[in-house]
Amino acid sequence: MRGRFGLGAALAVSACALVVAACGGSSSSSSSGGGGGSSSSSGGVSVTGAKVIDPGSMNSPPKGTIHYCQGKDTTGAGKAVVSEFNQKYAAQGYKVVLTEFPASADQQRAQFIQRQQAKSNDCDVFSSDVIWTAEFASQKWLYDMTPYINQSRTKYIPAPLETVHYAGKYWGVPETSDAAFLFYRTDQGSAPPATWQAVYQQAAKQGGIVYQGAPYEGLTCDFLELGFAAGGQVLDSSGKKSAFNSPANVKALQLMVDGIKNGAAPKAVTTYMEPETDQAWTSGKYGYMRNWTYAYAADNTSTSKVKGKYKVAPLPAFEGGGKAGILGGHNSVISTYTKNPGLALKFSDFYASPDFQKTLLLKFSQAAVIPDTYSASDVKKAIPYAPELLQALRQAKARPVSPVYPQISQAIYKNVNDALAGRVSPADAIKKASDQINSALSTF
Numbered sequence: 001m002r003g004r005f006g007l008g009a010a011l012a013v014s015a016c017a018l019v020v021a022a023c024g025g026s027s028s029s030s031s032s033g034g035g036g037g038s039s040s041s042s043g044g045v046s047v048t049g050a051k052v053i054d055p056g057s058m059n060s061p062p063k064g065t066i067h068y069c070q071g072k073d074t075t076g077a078g079k080a081v082v083s084e085f086n087q088k089y090a091a092q093g094y095k096v097v098l099t100e101f102p103a104s105a106d107q108q109r110a111q112f113i114q115r116q117q118a119k120s121n122d123c124d125v126f127s128s129d130v131i132w133t134a135e136f137a138s139q140k141w142l143y144d145m146t147p148y149i150n151q152s153r154t155k156y157i158p159a160p161l162e163t164v165h166y167a168g169k170y171w172g173v174p175e176t177s178d179a180a181f182l183f184y185r186t187d188q189g190s191a192p193p194a195t196w197q198a199v200y201q202q203a204a205k206q207g208g209i210v211y212q213g214a215p216y217e218g219l220t221c222d223f224l225e226l227g228f229a230a231g232g233q234v235l236d237s238s239g240k241k242s243a244f245n246s247p248a249n250v251k252a253l254q255l256m257v258d259g260i261k262n263g264a265a266p267k268a269v270t271t272y273m274e275p276e277t278d279q280a281w282t283s284g285k286y287g288y289m290r291n292w293t294y295a296y297a298a299d300n301t302s303t304s305k306v307k308g309k310y311k312v313a314p315l316p317a318f319e320g321g322g323k324a325g326i327l328g329g330h331n332s333v334i335s336t337y338t339k340n341p342g343l344a345l346k347f348s349d350f351y352a353s354p355d356f357q358k359t360l361l362l363k364f365s366q367a368a369v370i371p372d373t374y375s376a377s378d379v380k381k382a383i384p385y386a387p388e389l390l391q392a393l394r395q396a397k398a399r400p401v402s403p404v405y406p407q408i409s410q411a412i413y414k415n416v417n418d419a420l421a422g423r424v425s426p427a428d429a430i431k432k433a434s435d436q437i438n439s440a441l442s443t444f
């Protein structure tokens, strides 16, 4: 028996060695969802040899516990999804445990990378920011989810779906999309200004504006909203060279720098990420806030001094330019190092289910990835700007797609922060960022 089995196994191994494509590069068995190699290319970029998810594996995966990692659960949506999943599937022996990383997007990325480099299965599923797909897929840290996504591609709003699409494959399941708004105080009789210039003028007279100005990913978003609206760009049309050093980007940064100089924005914004922005806003001291949609529900708590005293408006235009928003959001990605890809897929599928997507929007004012969610009558009542949110997602601009995006973004936020803090002029900051973007691009 043993001898025959051993010989069979040896033959199978050598057959695989000869016919690599047929056997695949995966070490996990197909019954638990793994198996198969993938090779993909589009637009000259290709990712080869990734493990491919088996969509059927989520129907009866091995019993067990998996870990879901995400950034700090400021809204409570992370706890909600895990607890709803566990309630539904406990009797079948399935459990998900939530691991919270820091609030900073950069820190979340660093924490995930550390674990993937150690080939650890600490995060079976990771809530990956929309900007990391290219990098993580290129590193072969993610399951290729194409067969799963292809079963229900039309279910999603196109923009968030596109954020998991790289090199001709899908590398995750959309969880939440994201767009920012201008929050303004209704108790101060203010209507939302039509331009960023007018926002800053009003803010100087009416309590000030707070936003995310700390040197991290959030500042790249906050800056690009003005920069893109002013007509600025990050990369040229080839995607291989910086187009950041432009009069439009300098103008946008000048407006933000002047805002701090003349008191329209407190100098402390240069240290704010999302949680500090919420803290400042809910203190009741400020007239305006730029923040993501989640803050609509999160800042309306009983301890908030602005409870029931604010509304949100789509981001304004830049005088002399146009309007622009940045597409944010997160996707469930499955780590190559998970021992239970089937259960990881079951959880990712649950997150994207119509029921939980509705909870996300209705209760947590987070941007659902399924379009129908926005027209439910209870949603429209709780989130009066639901139609504008859906429109914002459809019109928002993506940040550059590149495996070196984090370095590109770092060049932007570090130099923009230096200018906001008064250490360099806007023109010098934009030029330096542009040079650093070109250096980052040359490494890839």
Ligand code: GLC
Binding pocket: 105, 129, 130, 131, 177, 178, 217, 218, 219, 221, 292, 327, 328, 329, 330
């Ligand atoms: C939000 C967005 C995300 C962005 C981050 C920056 O979480 O959804 O895409 O990168 O903010 O702080």
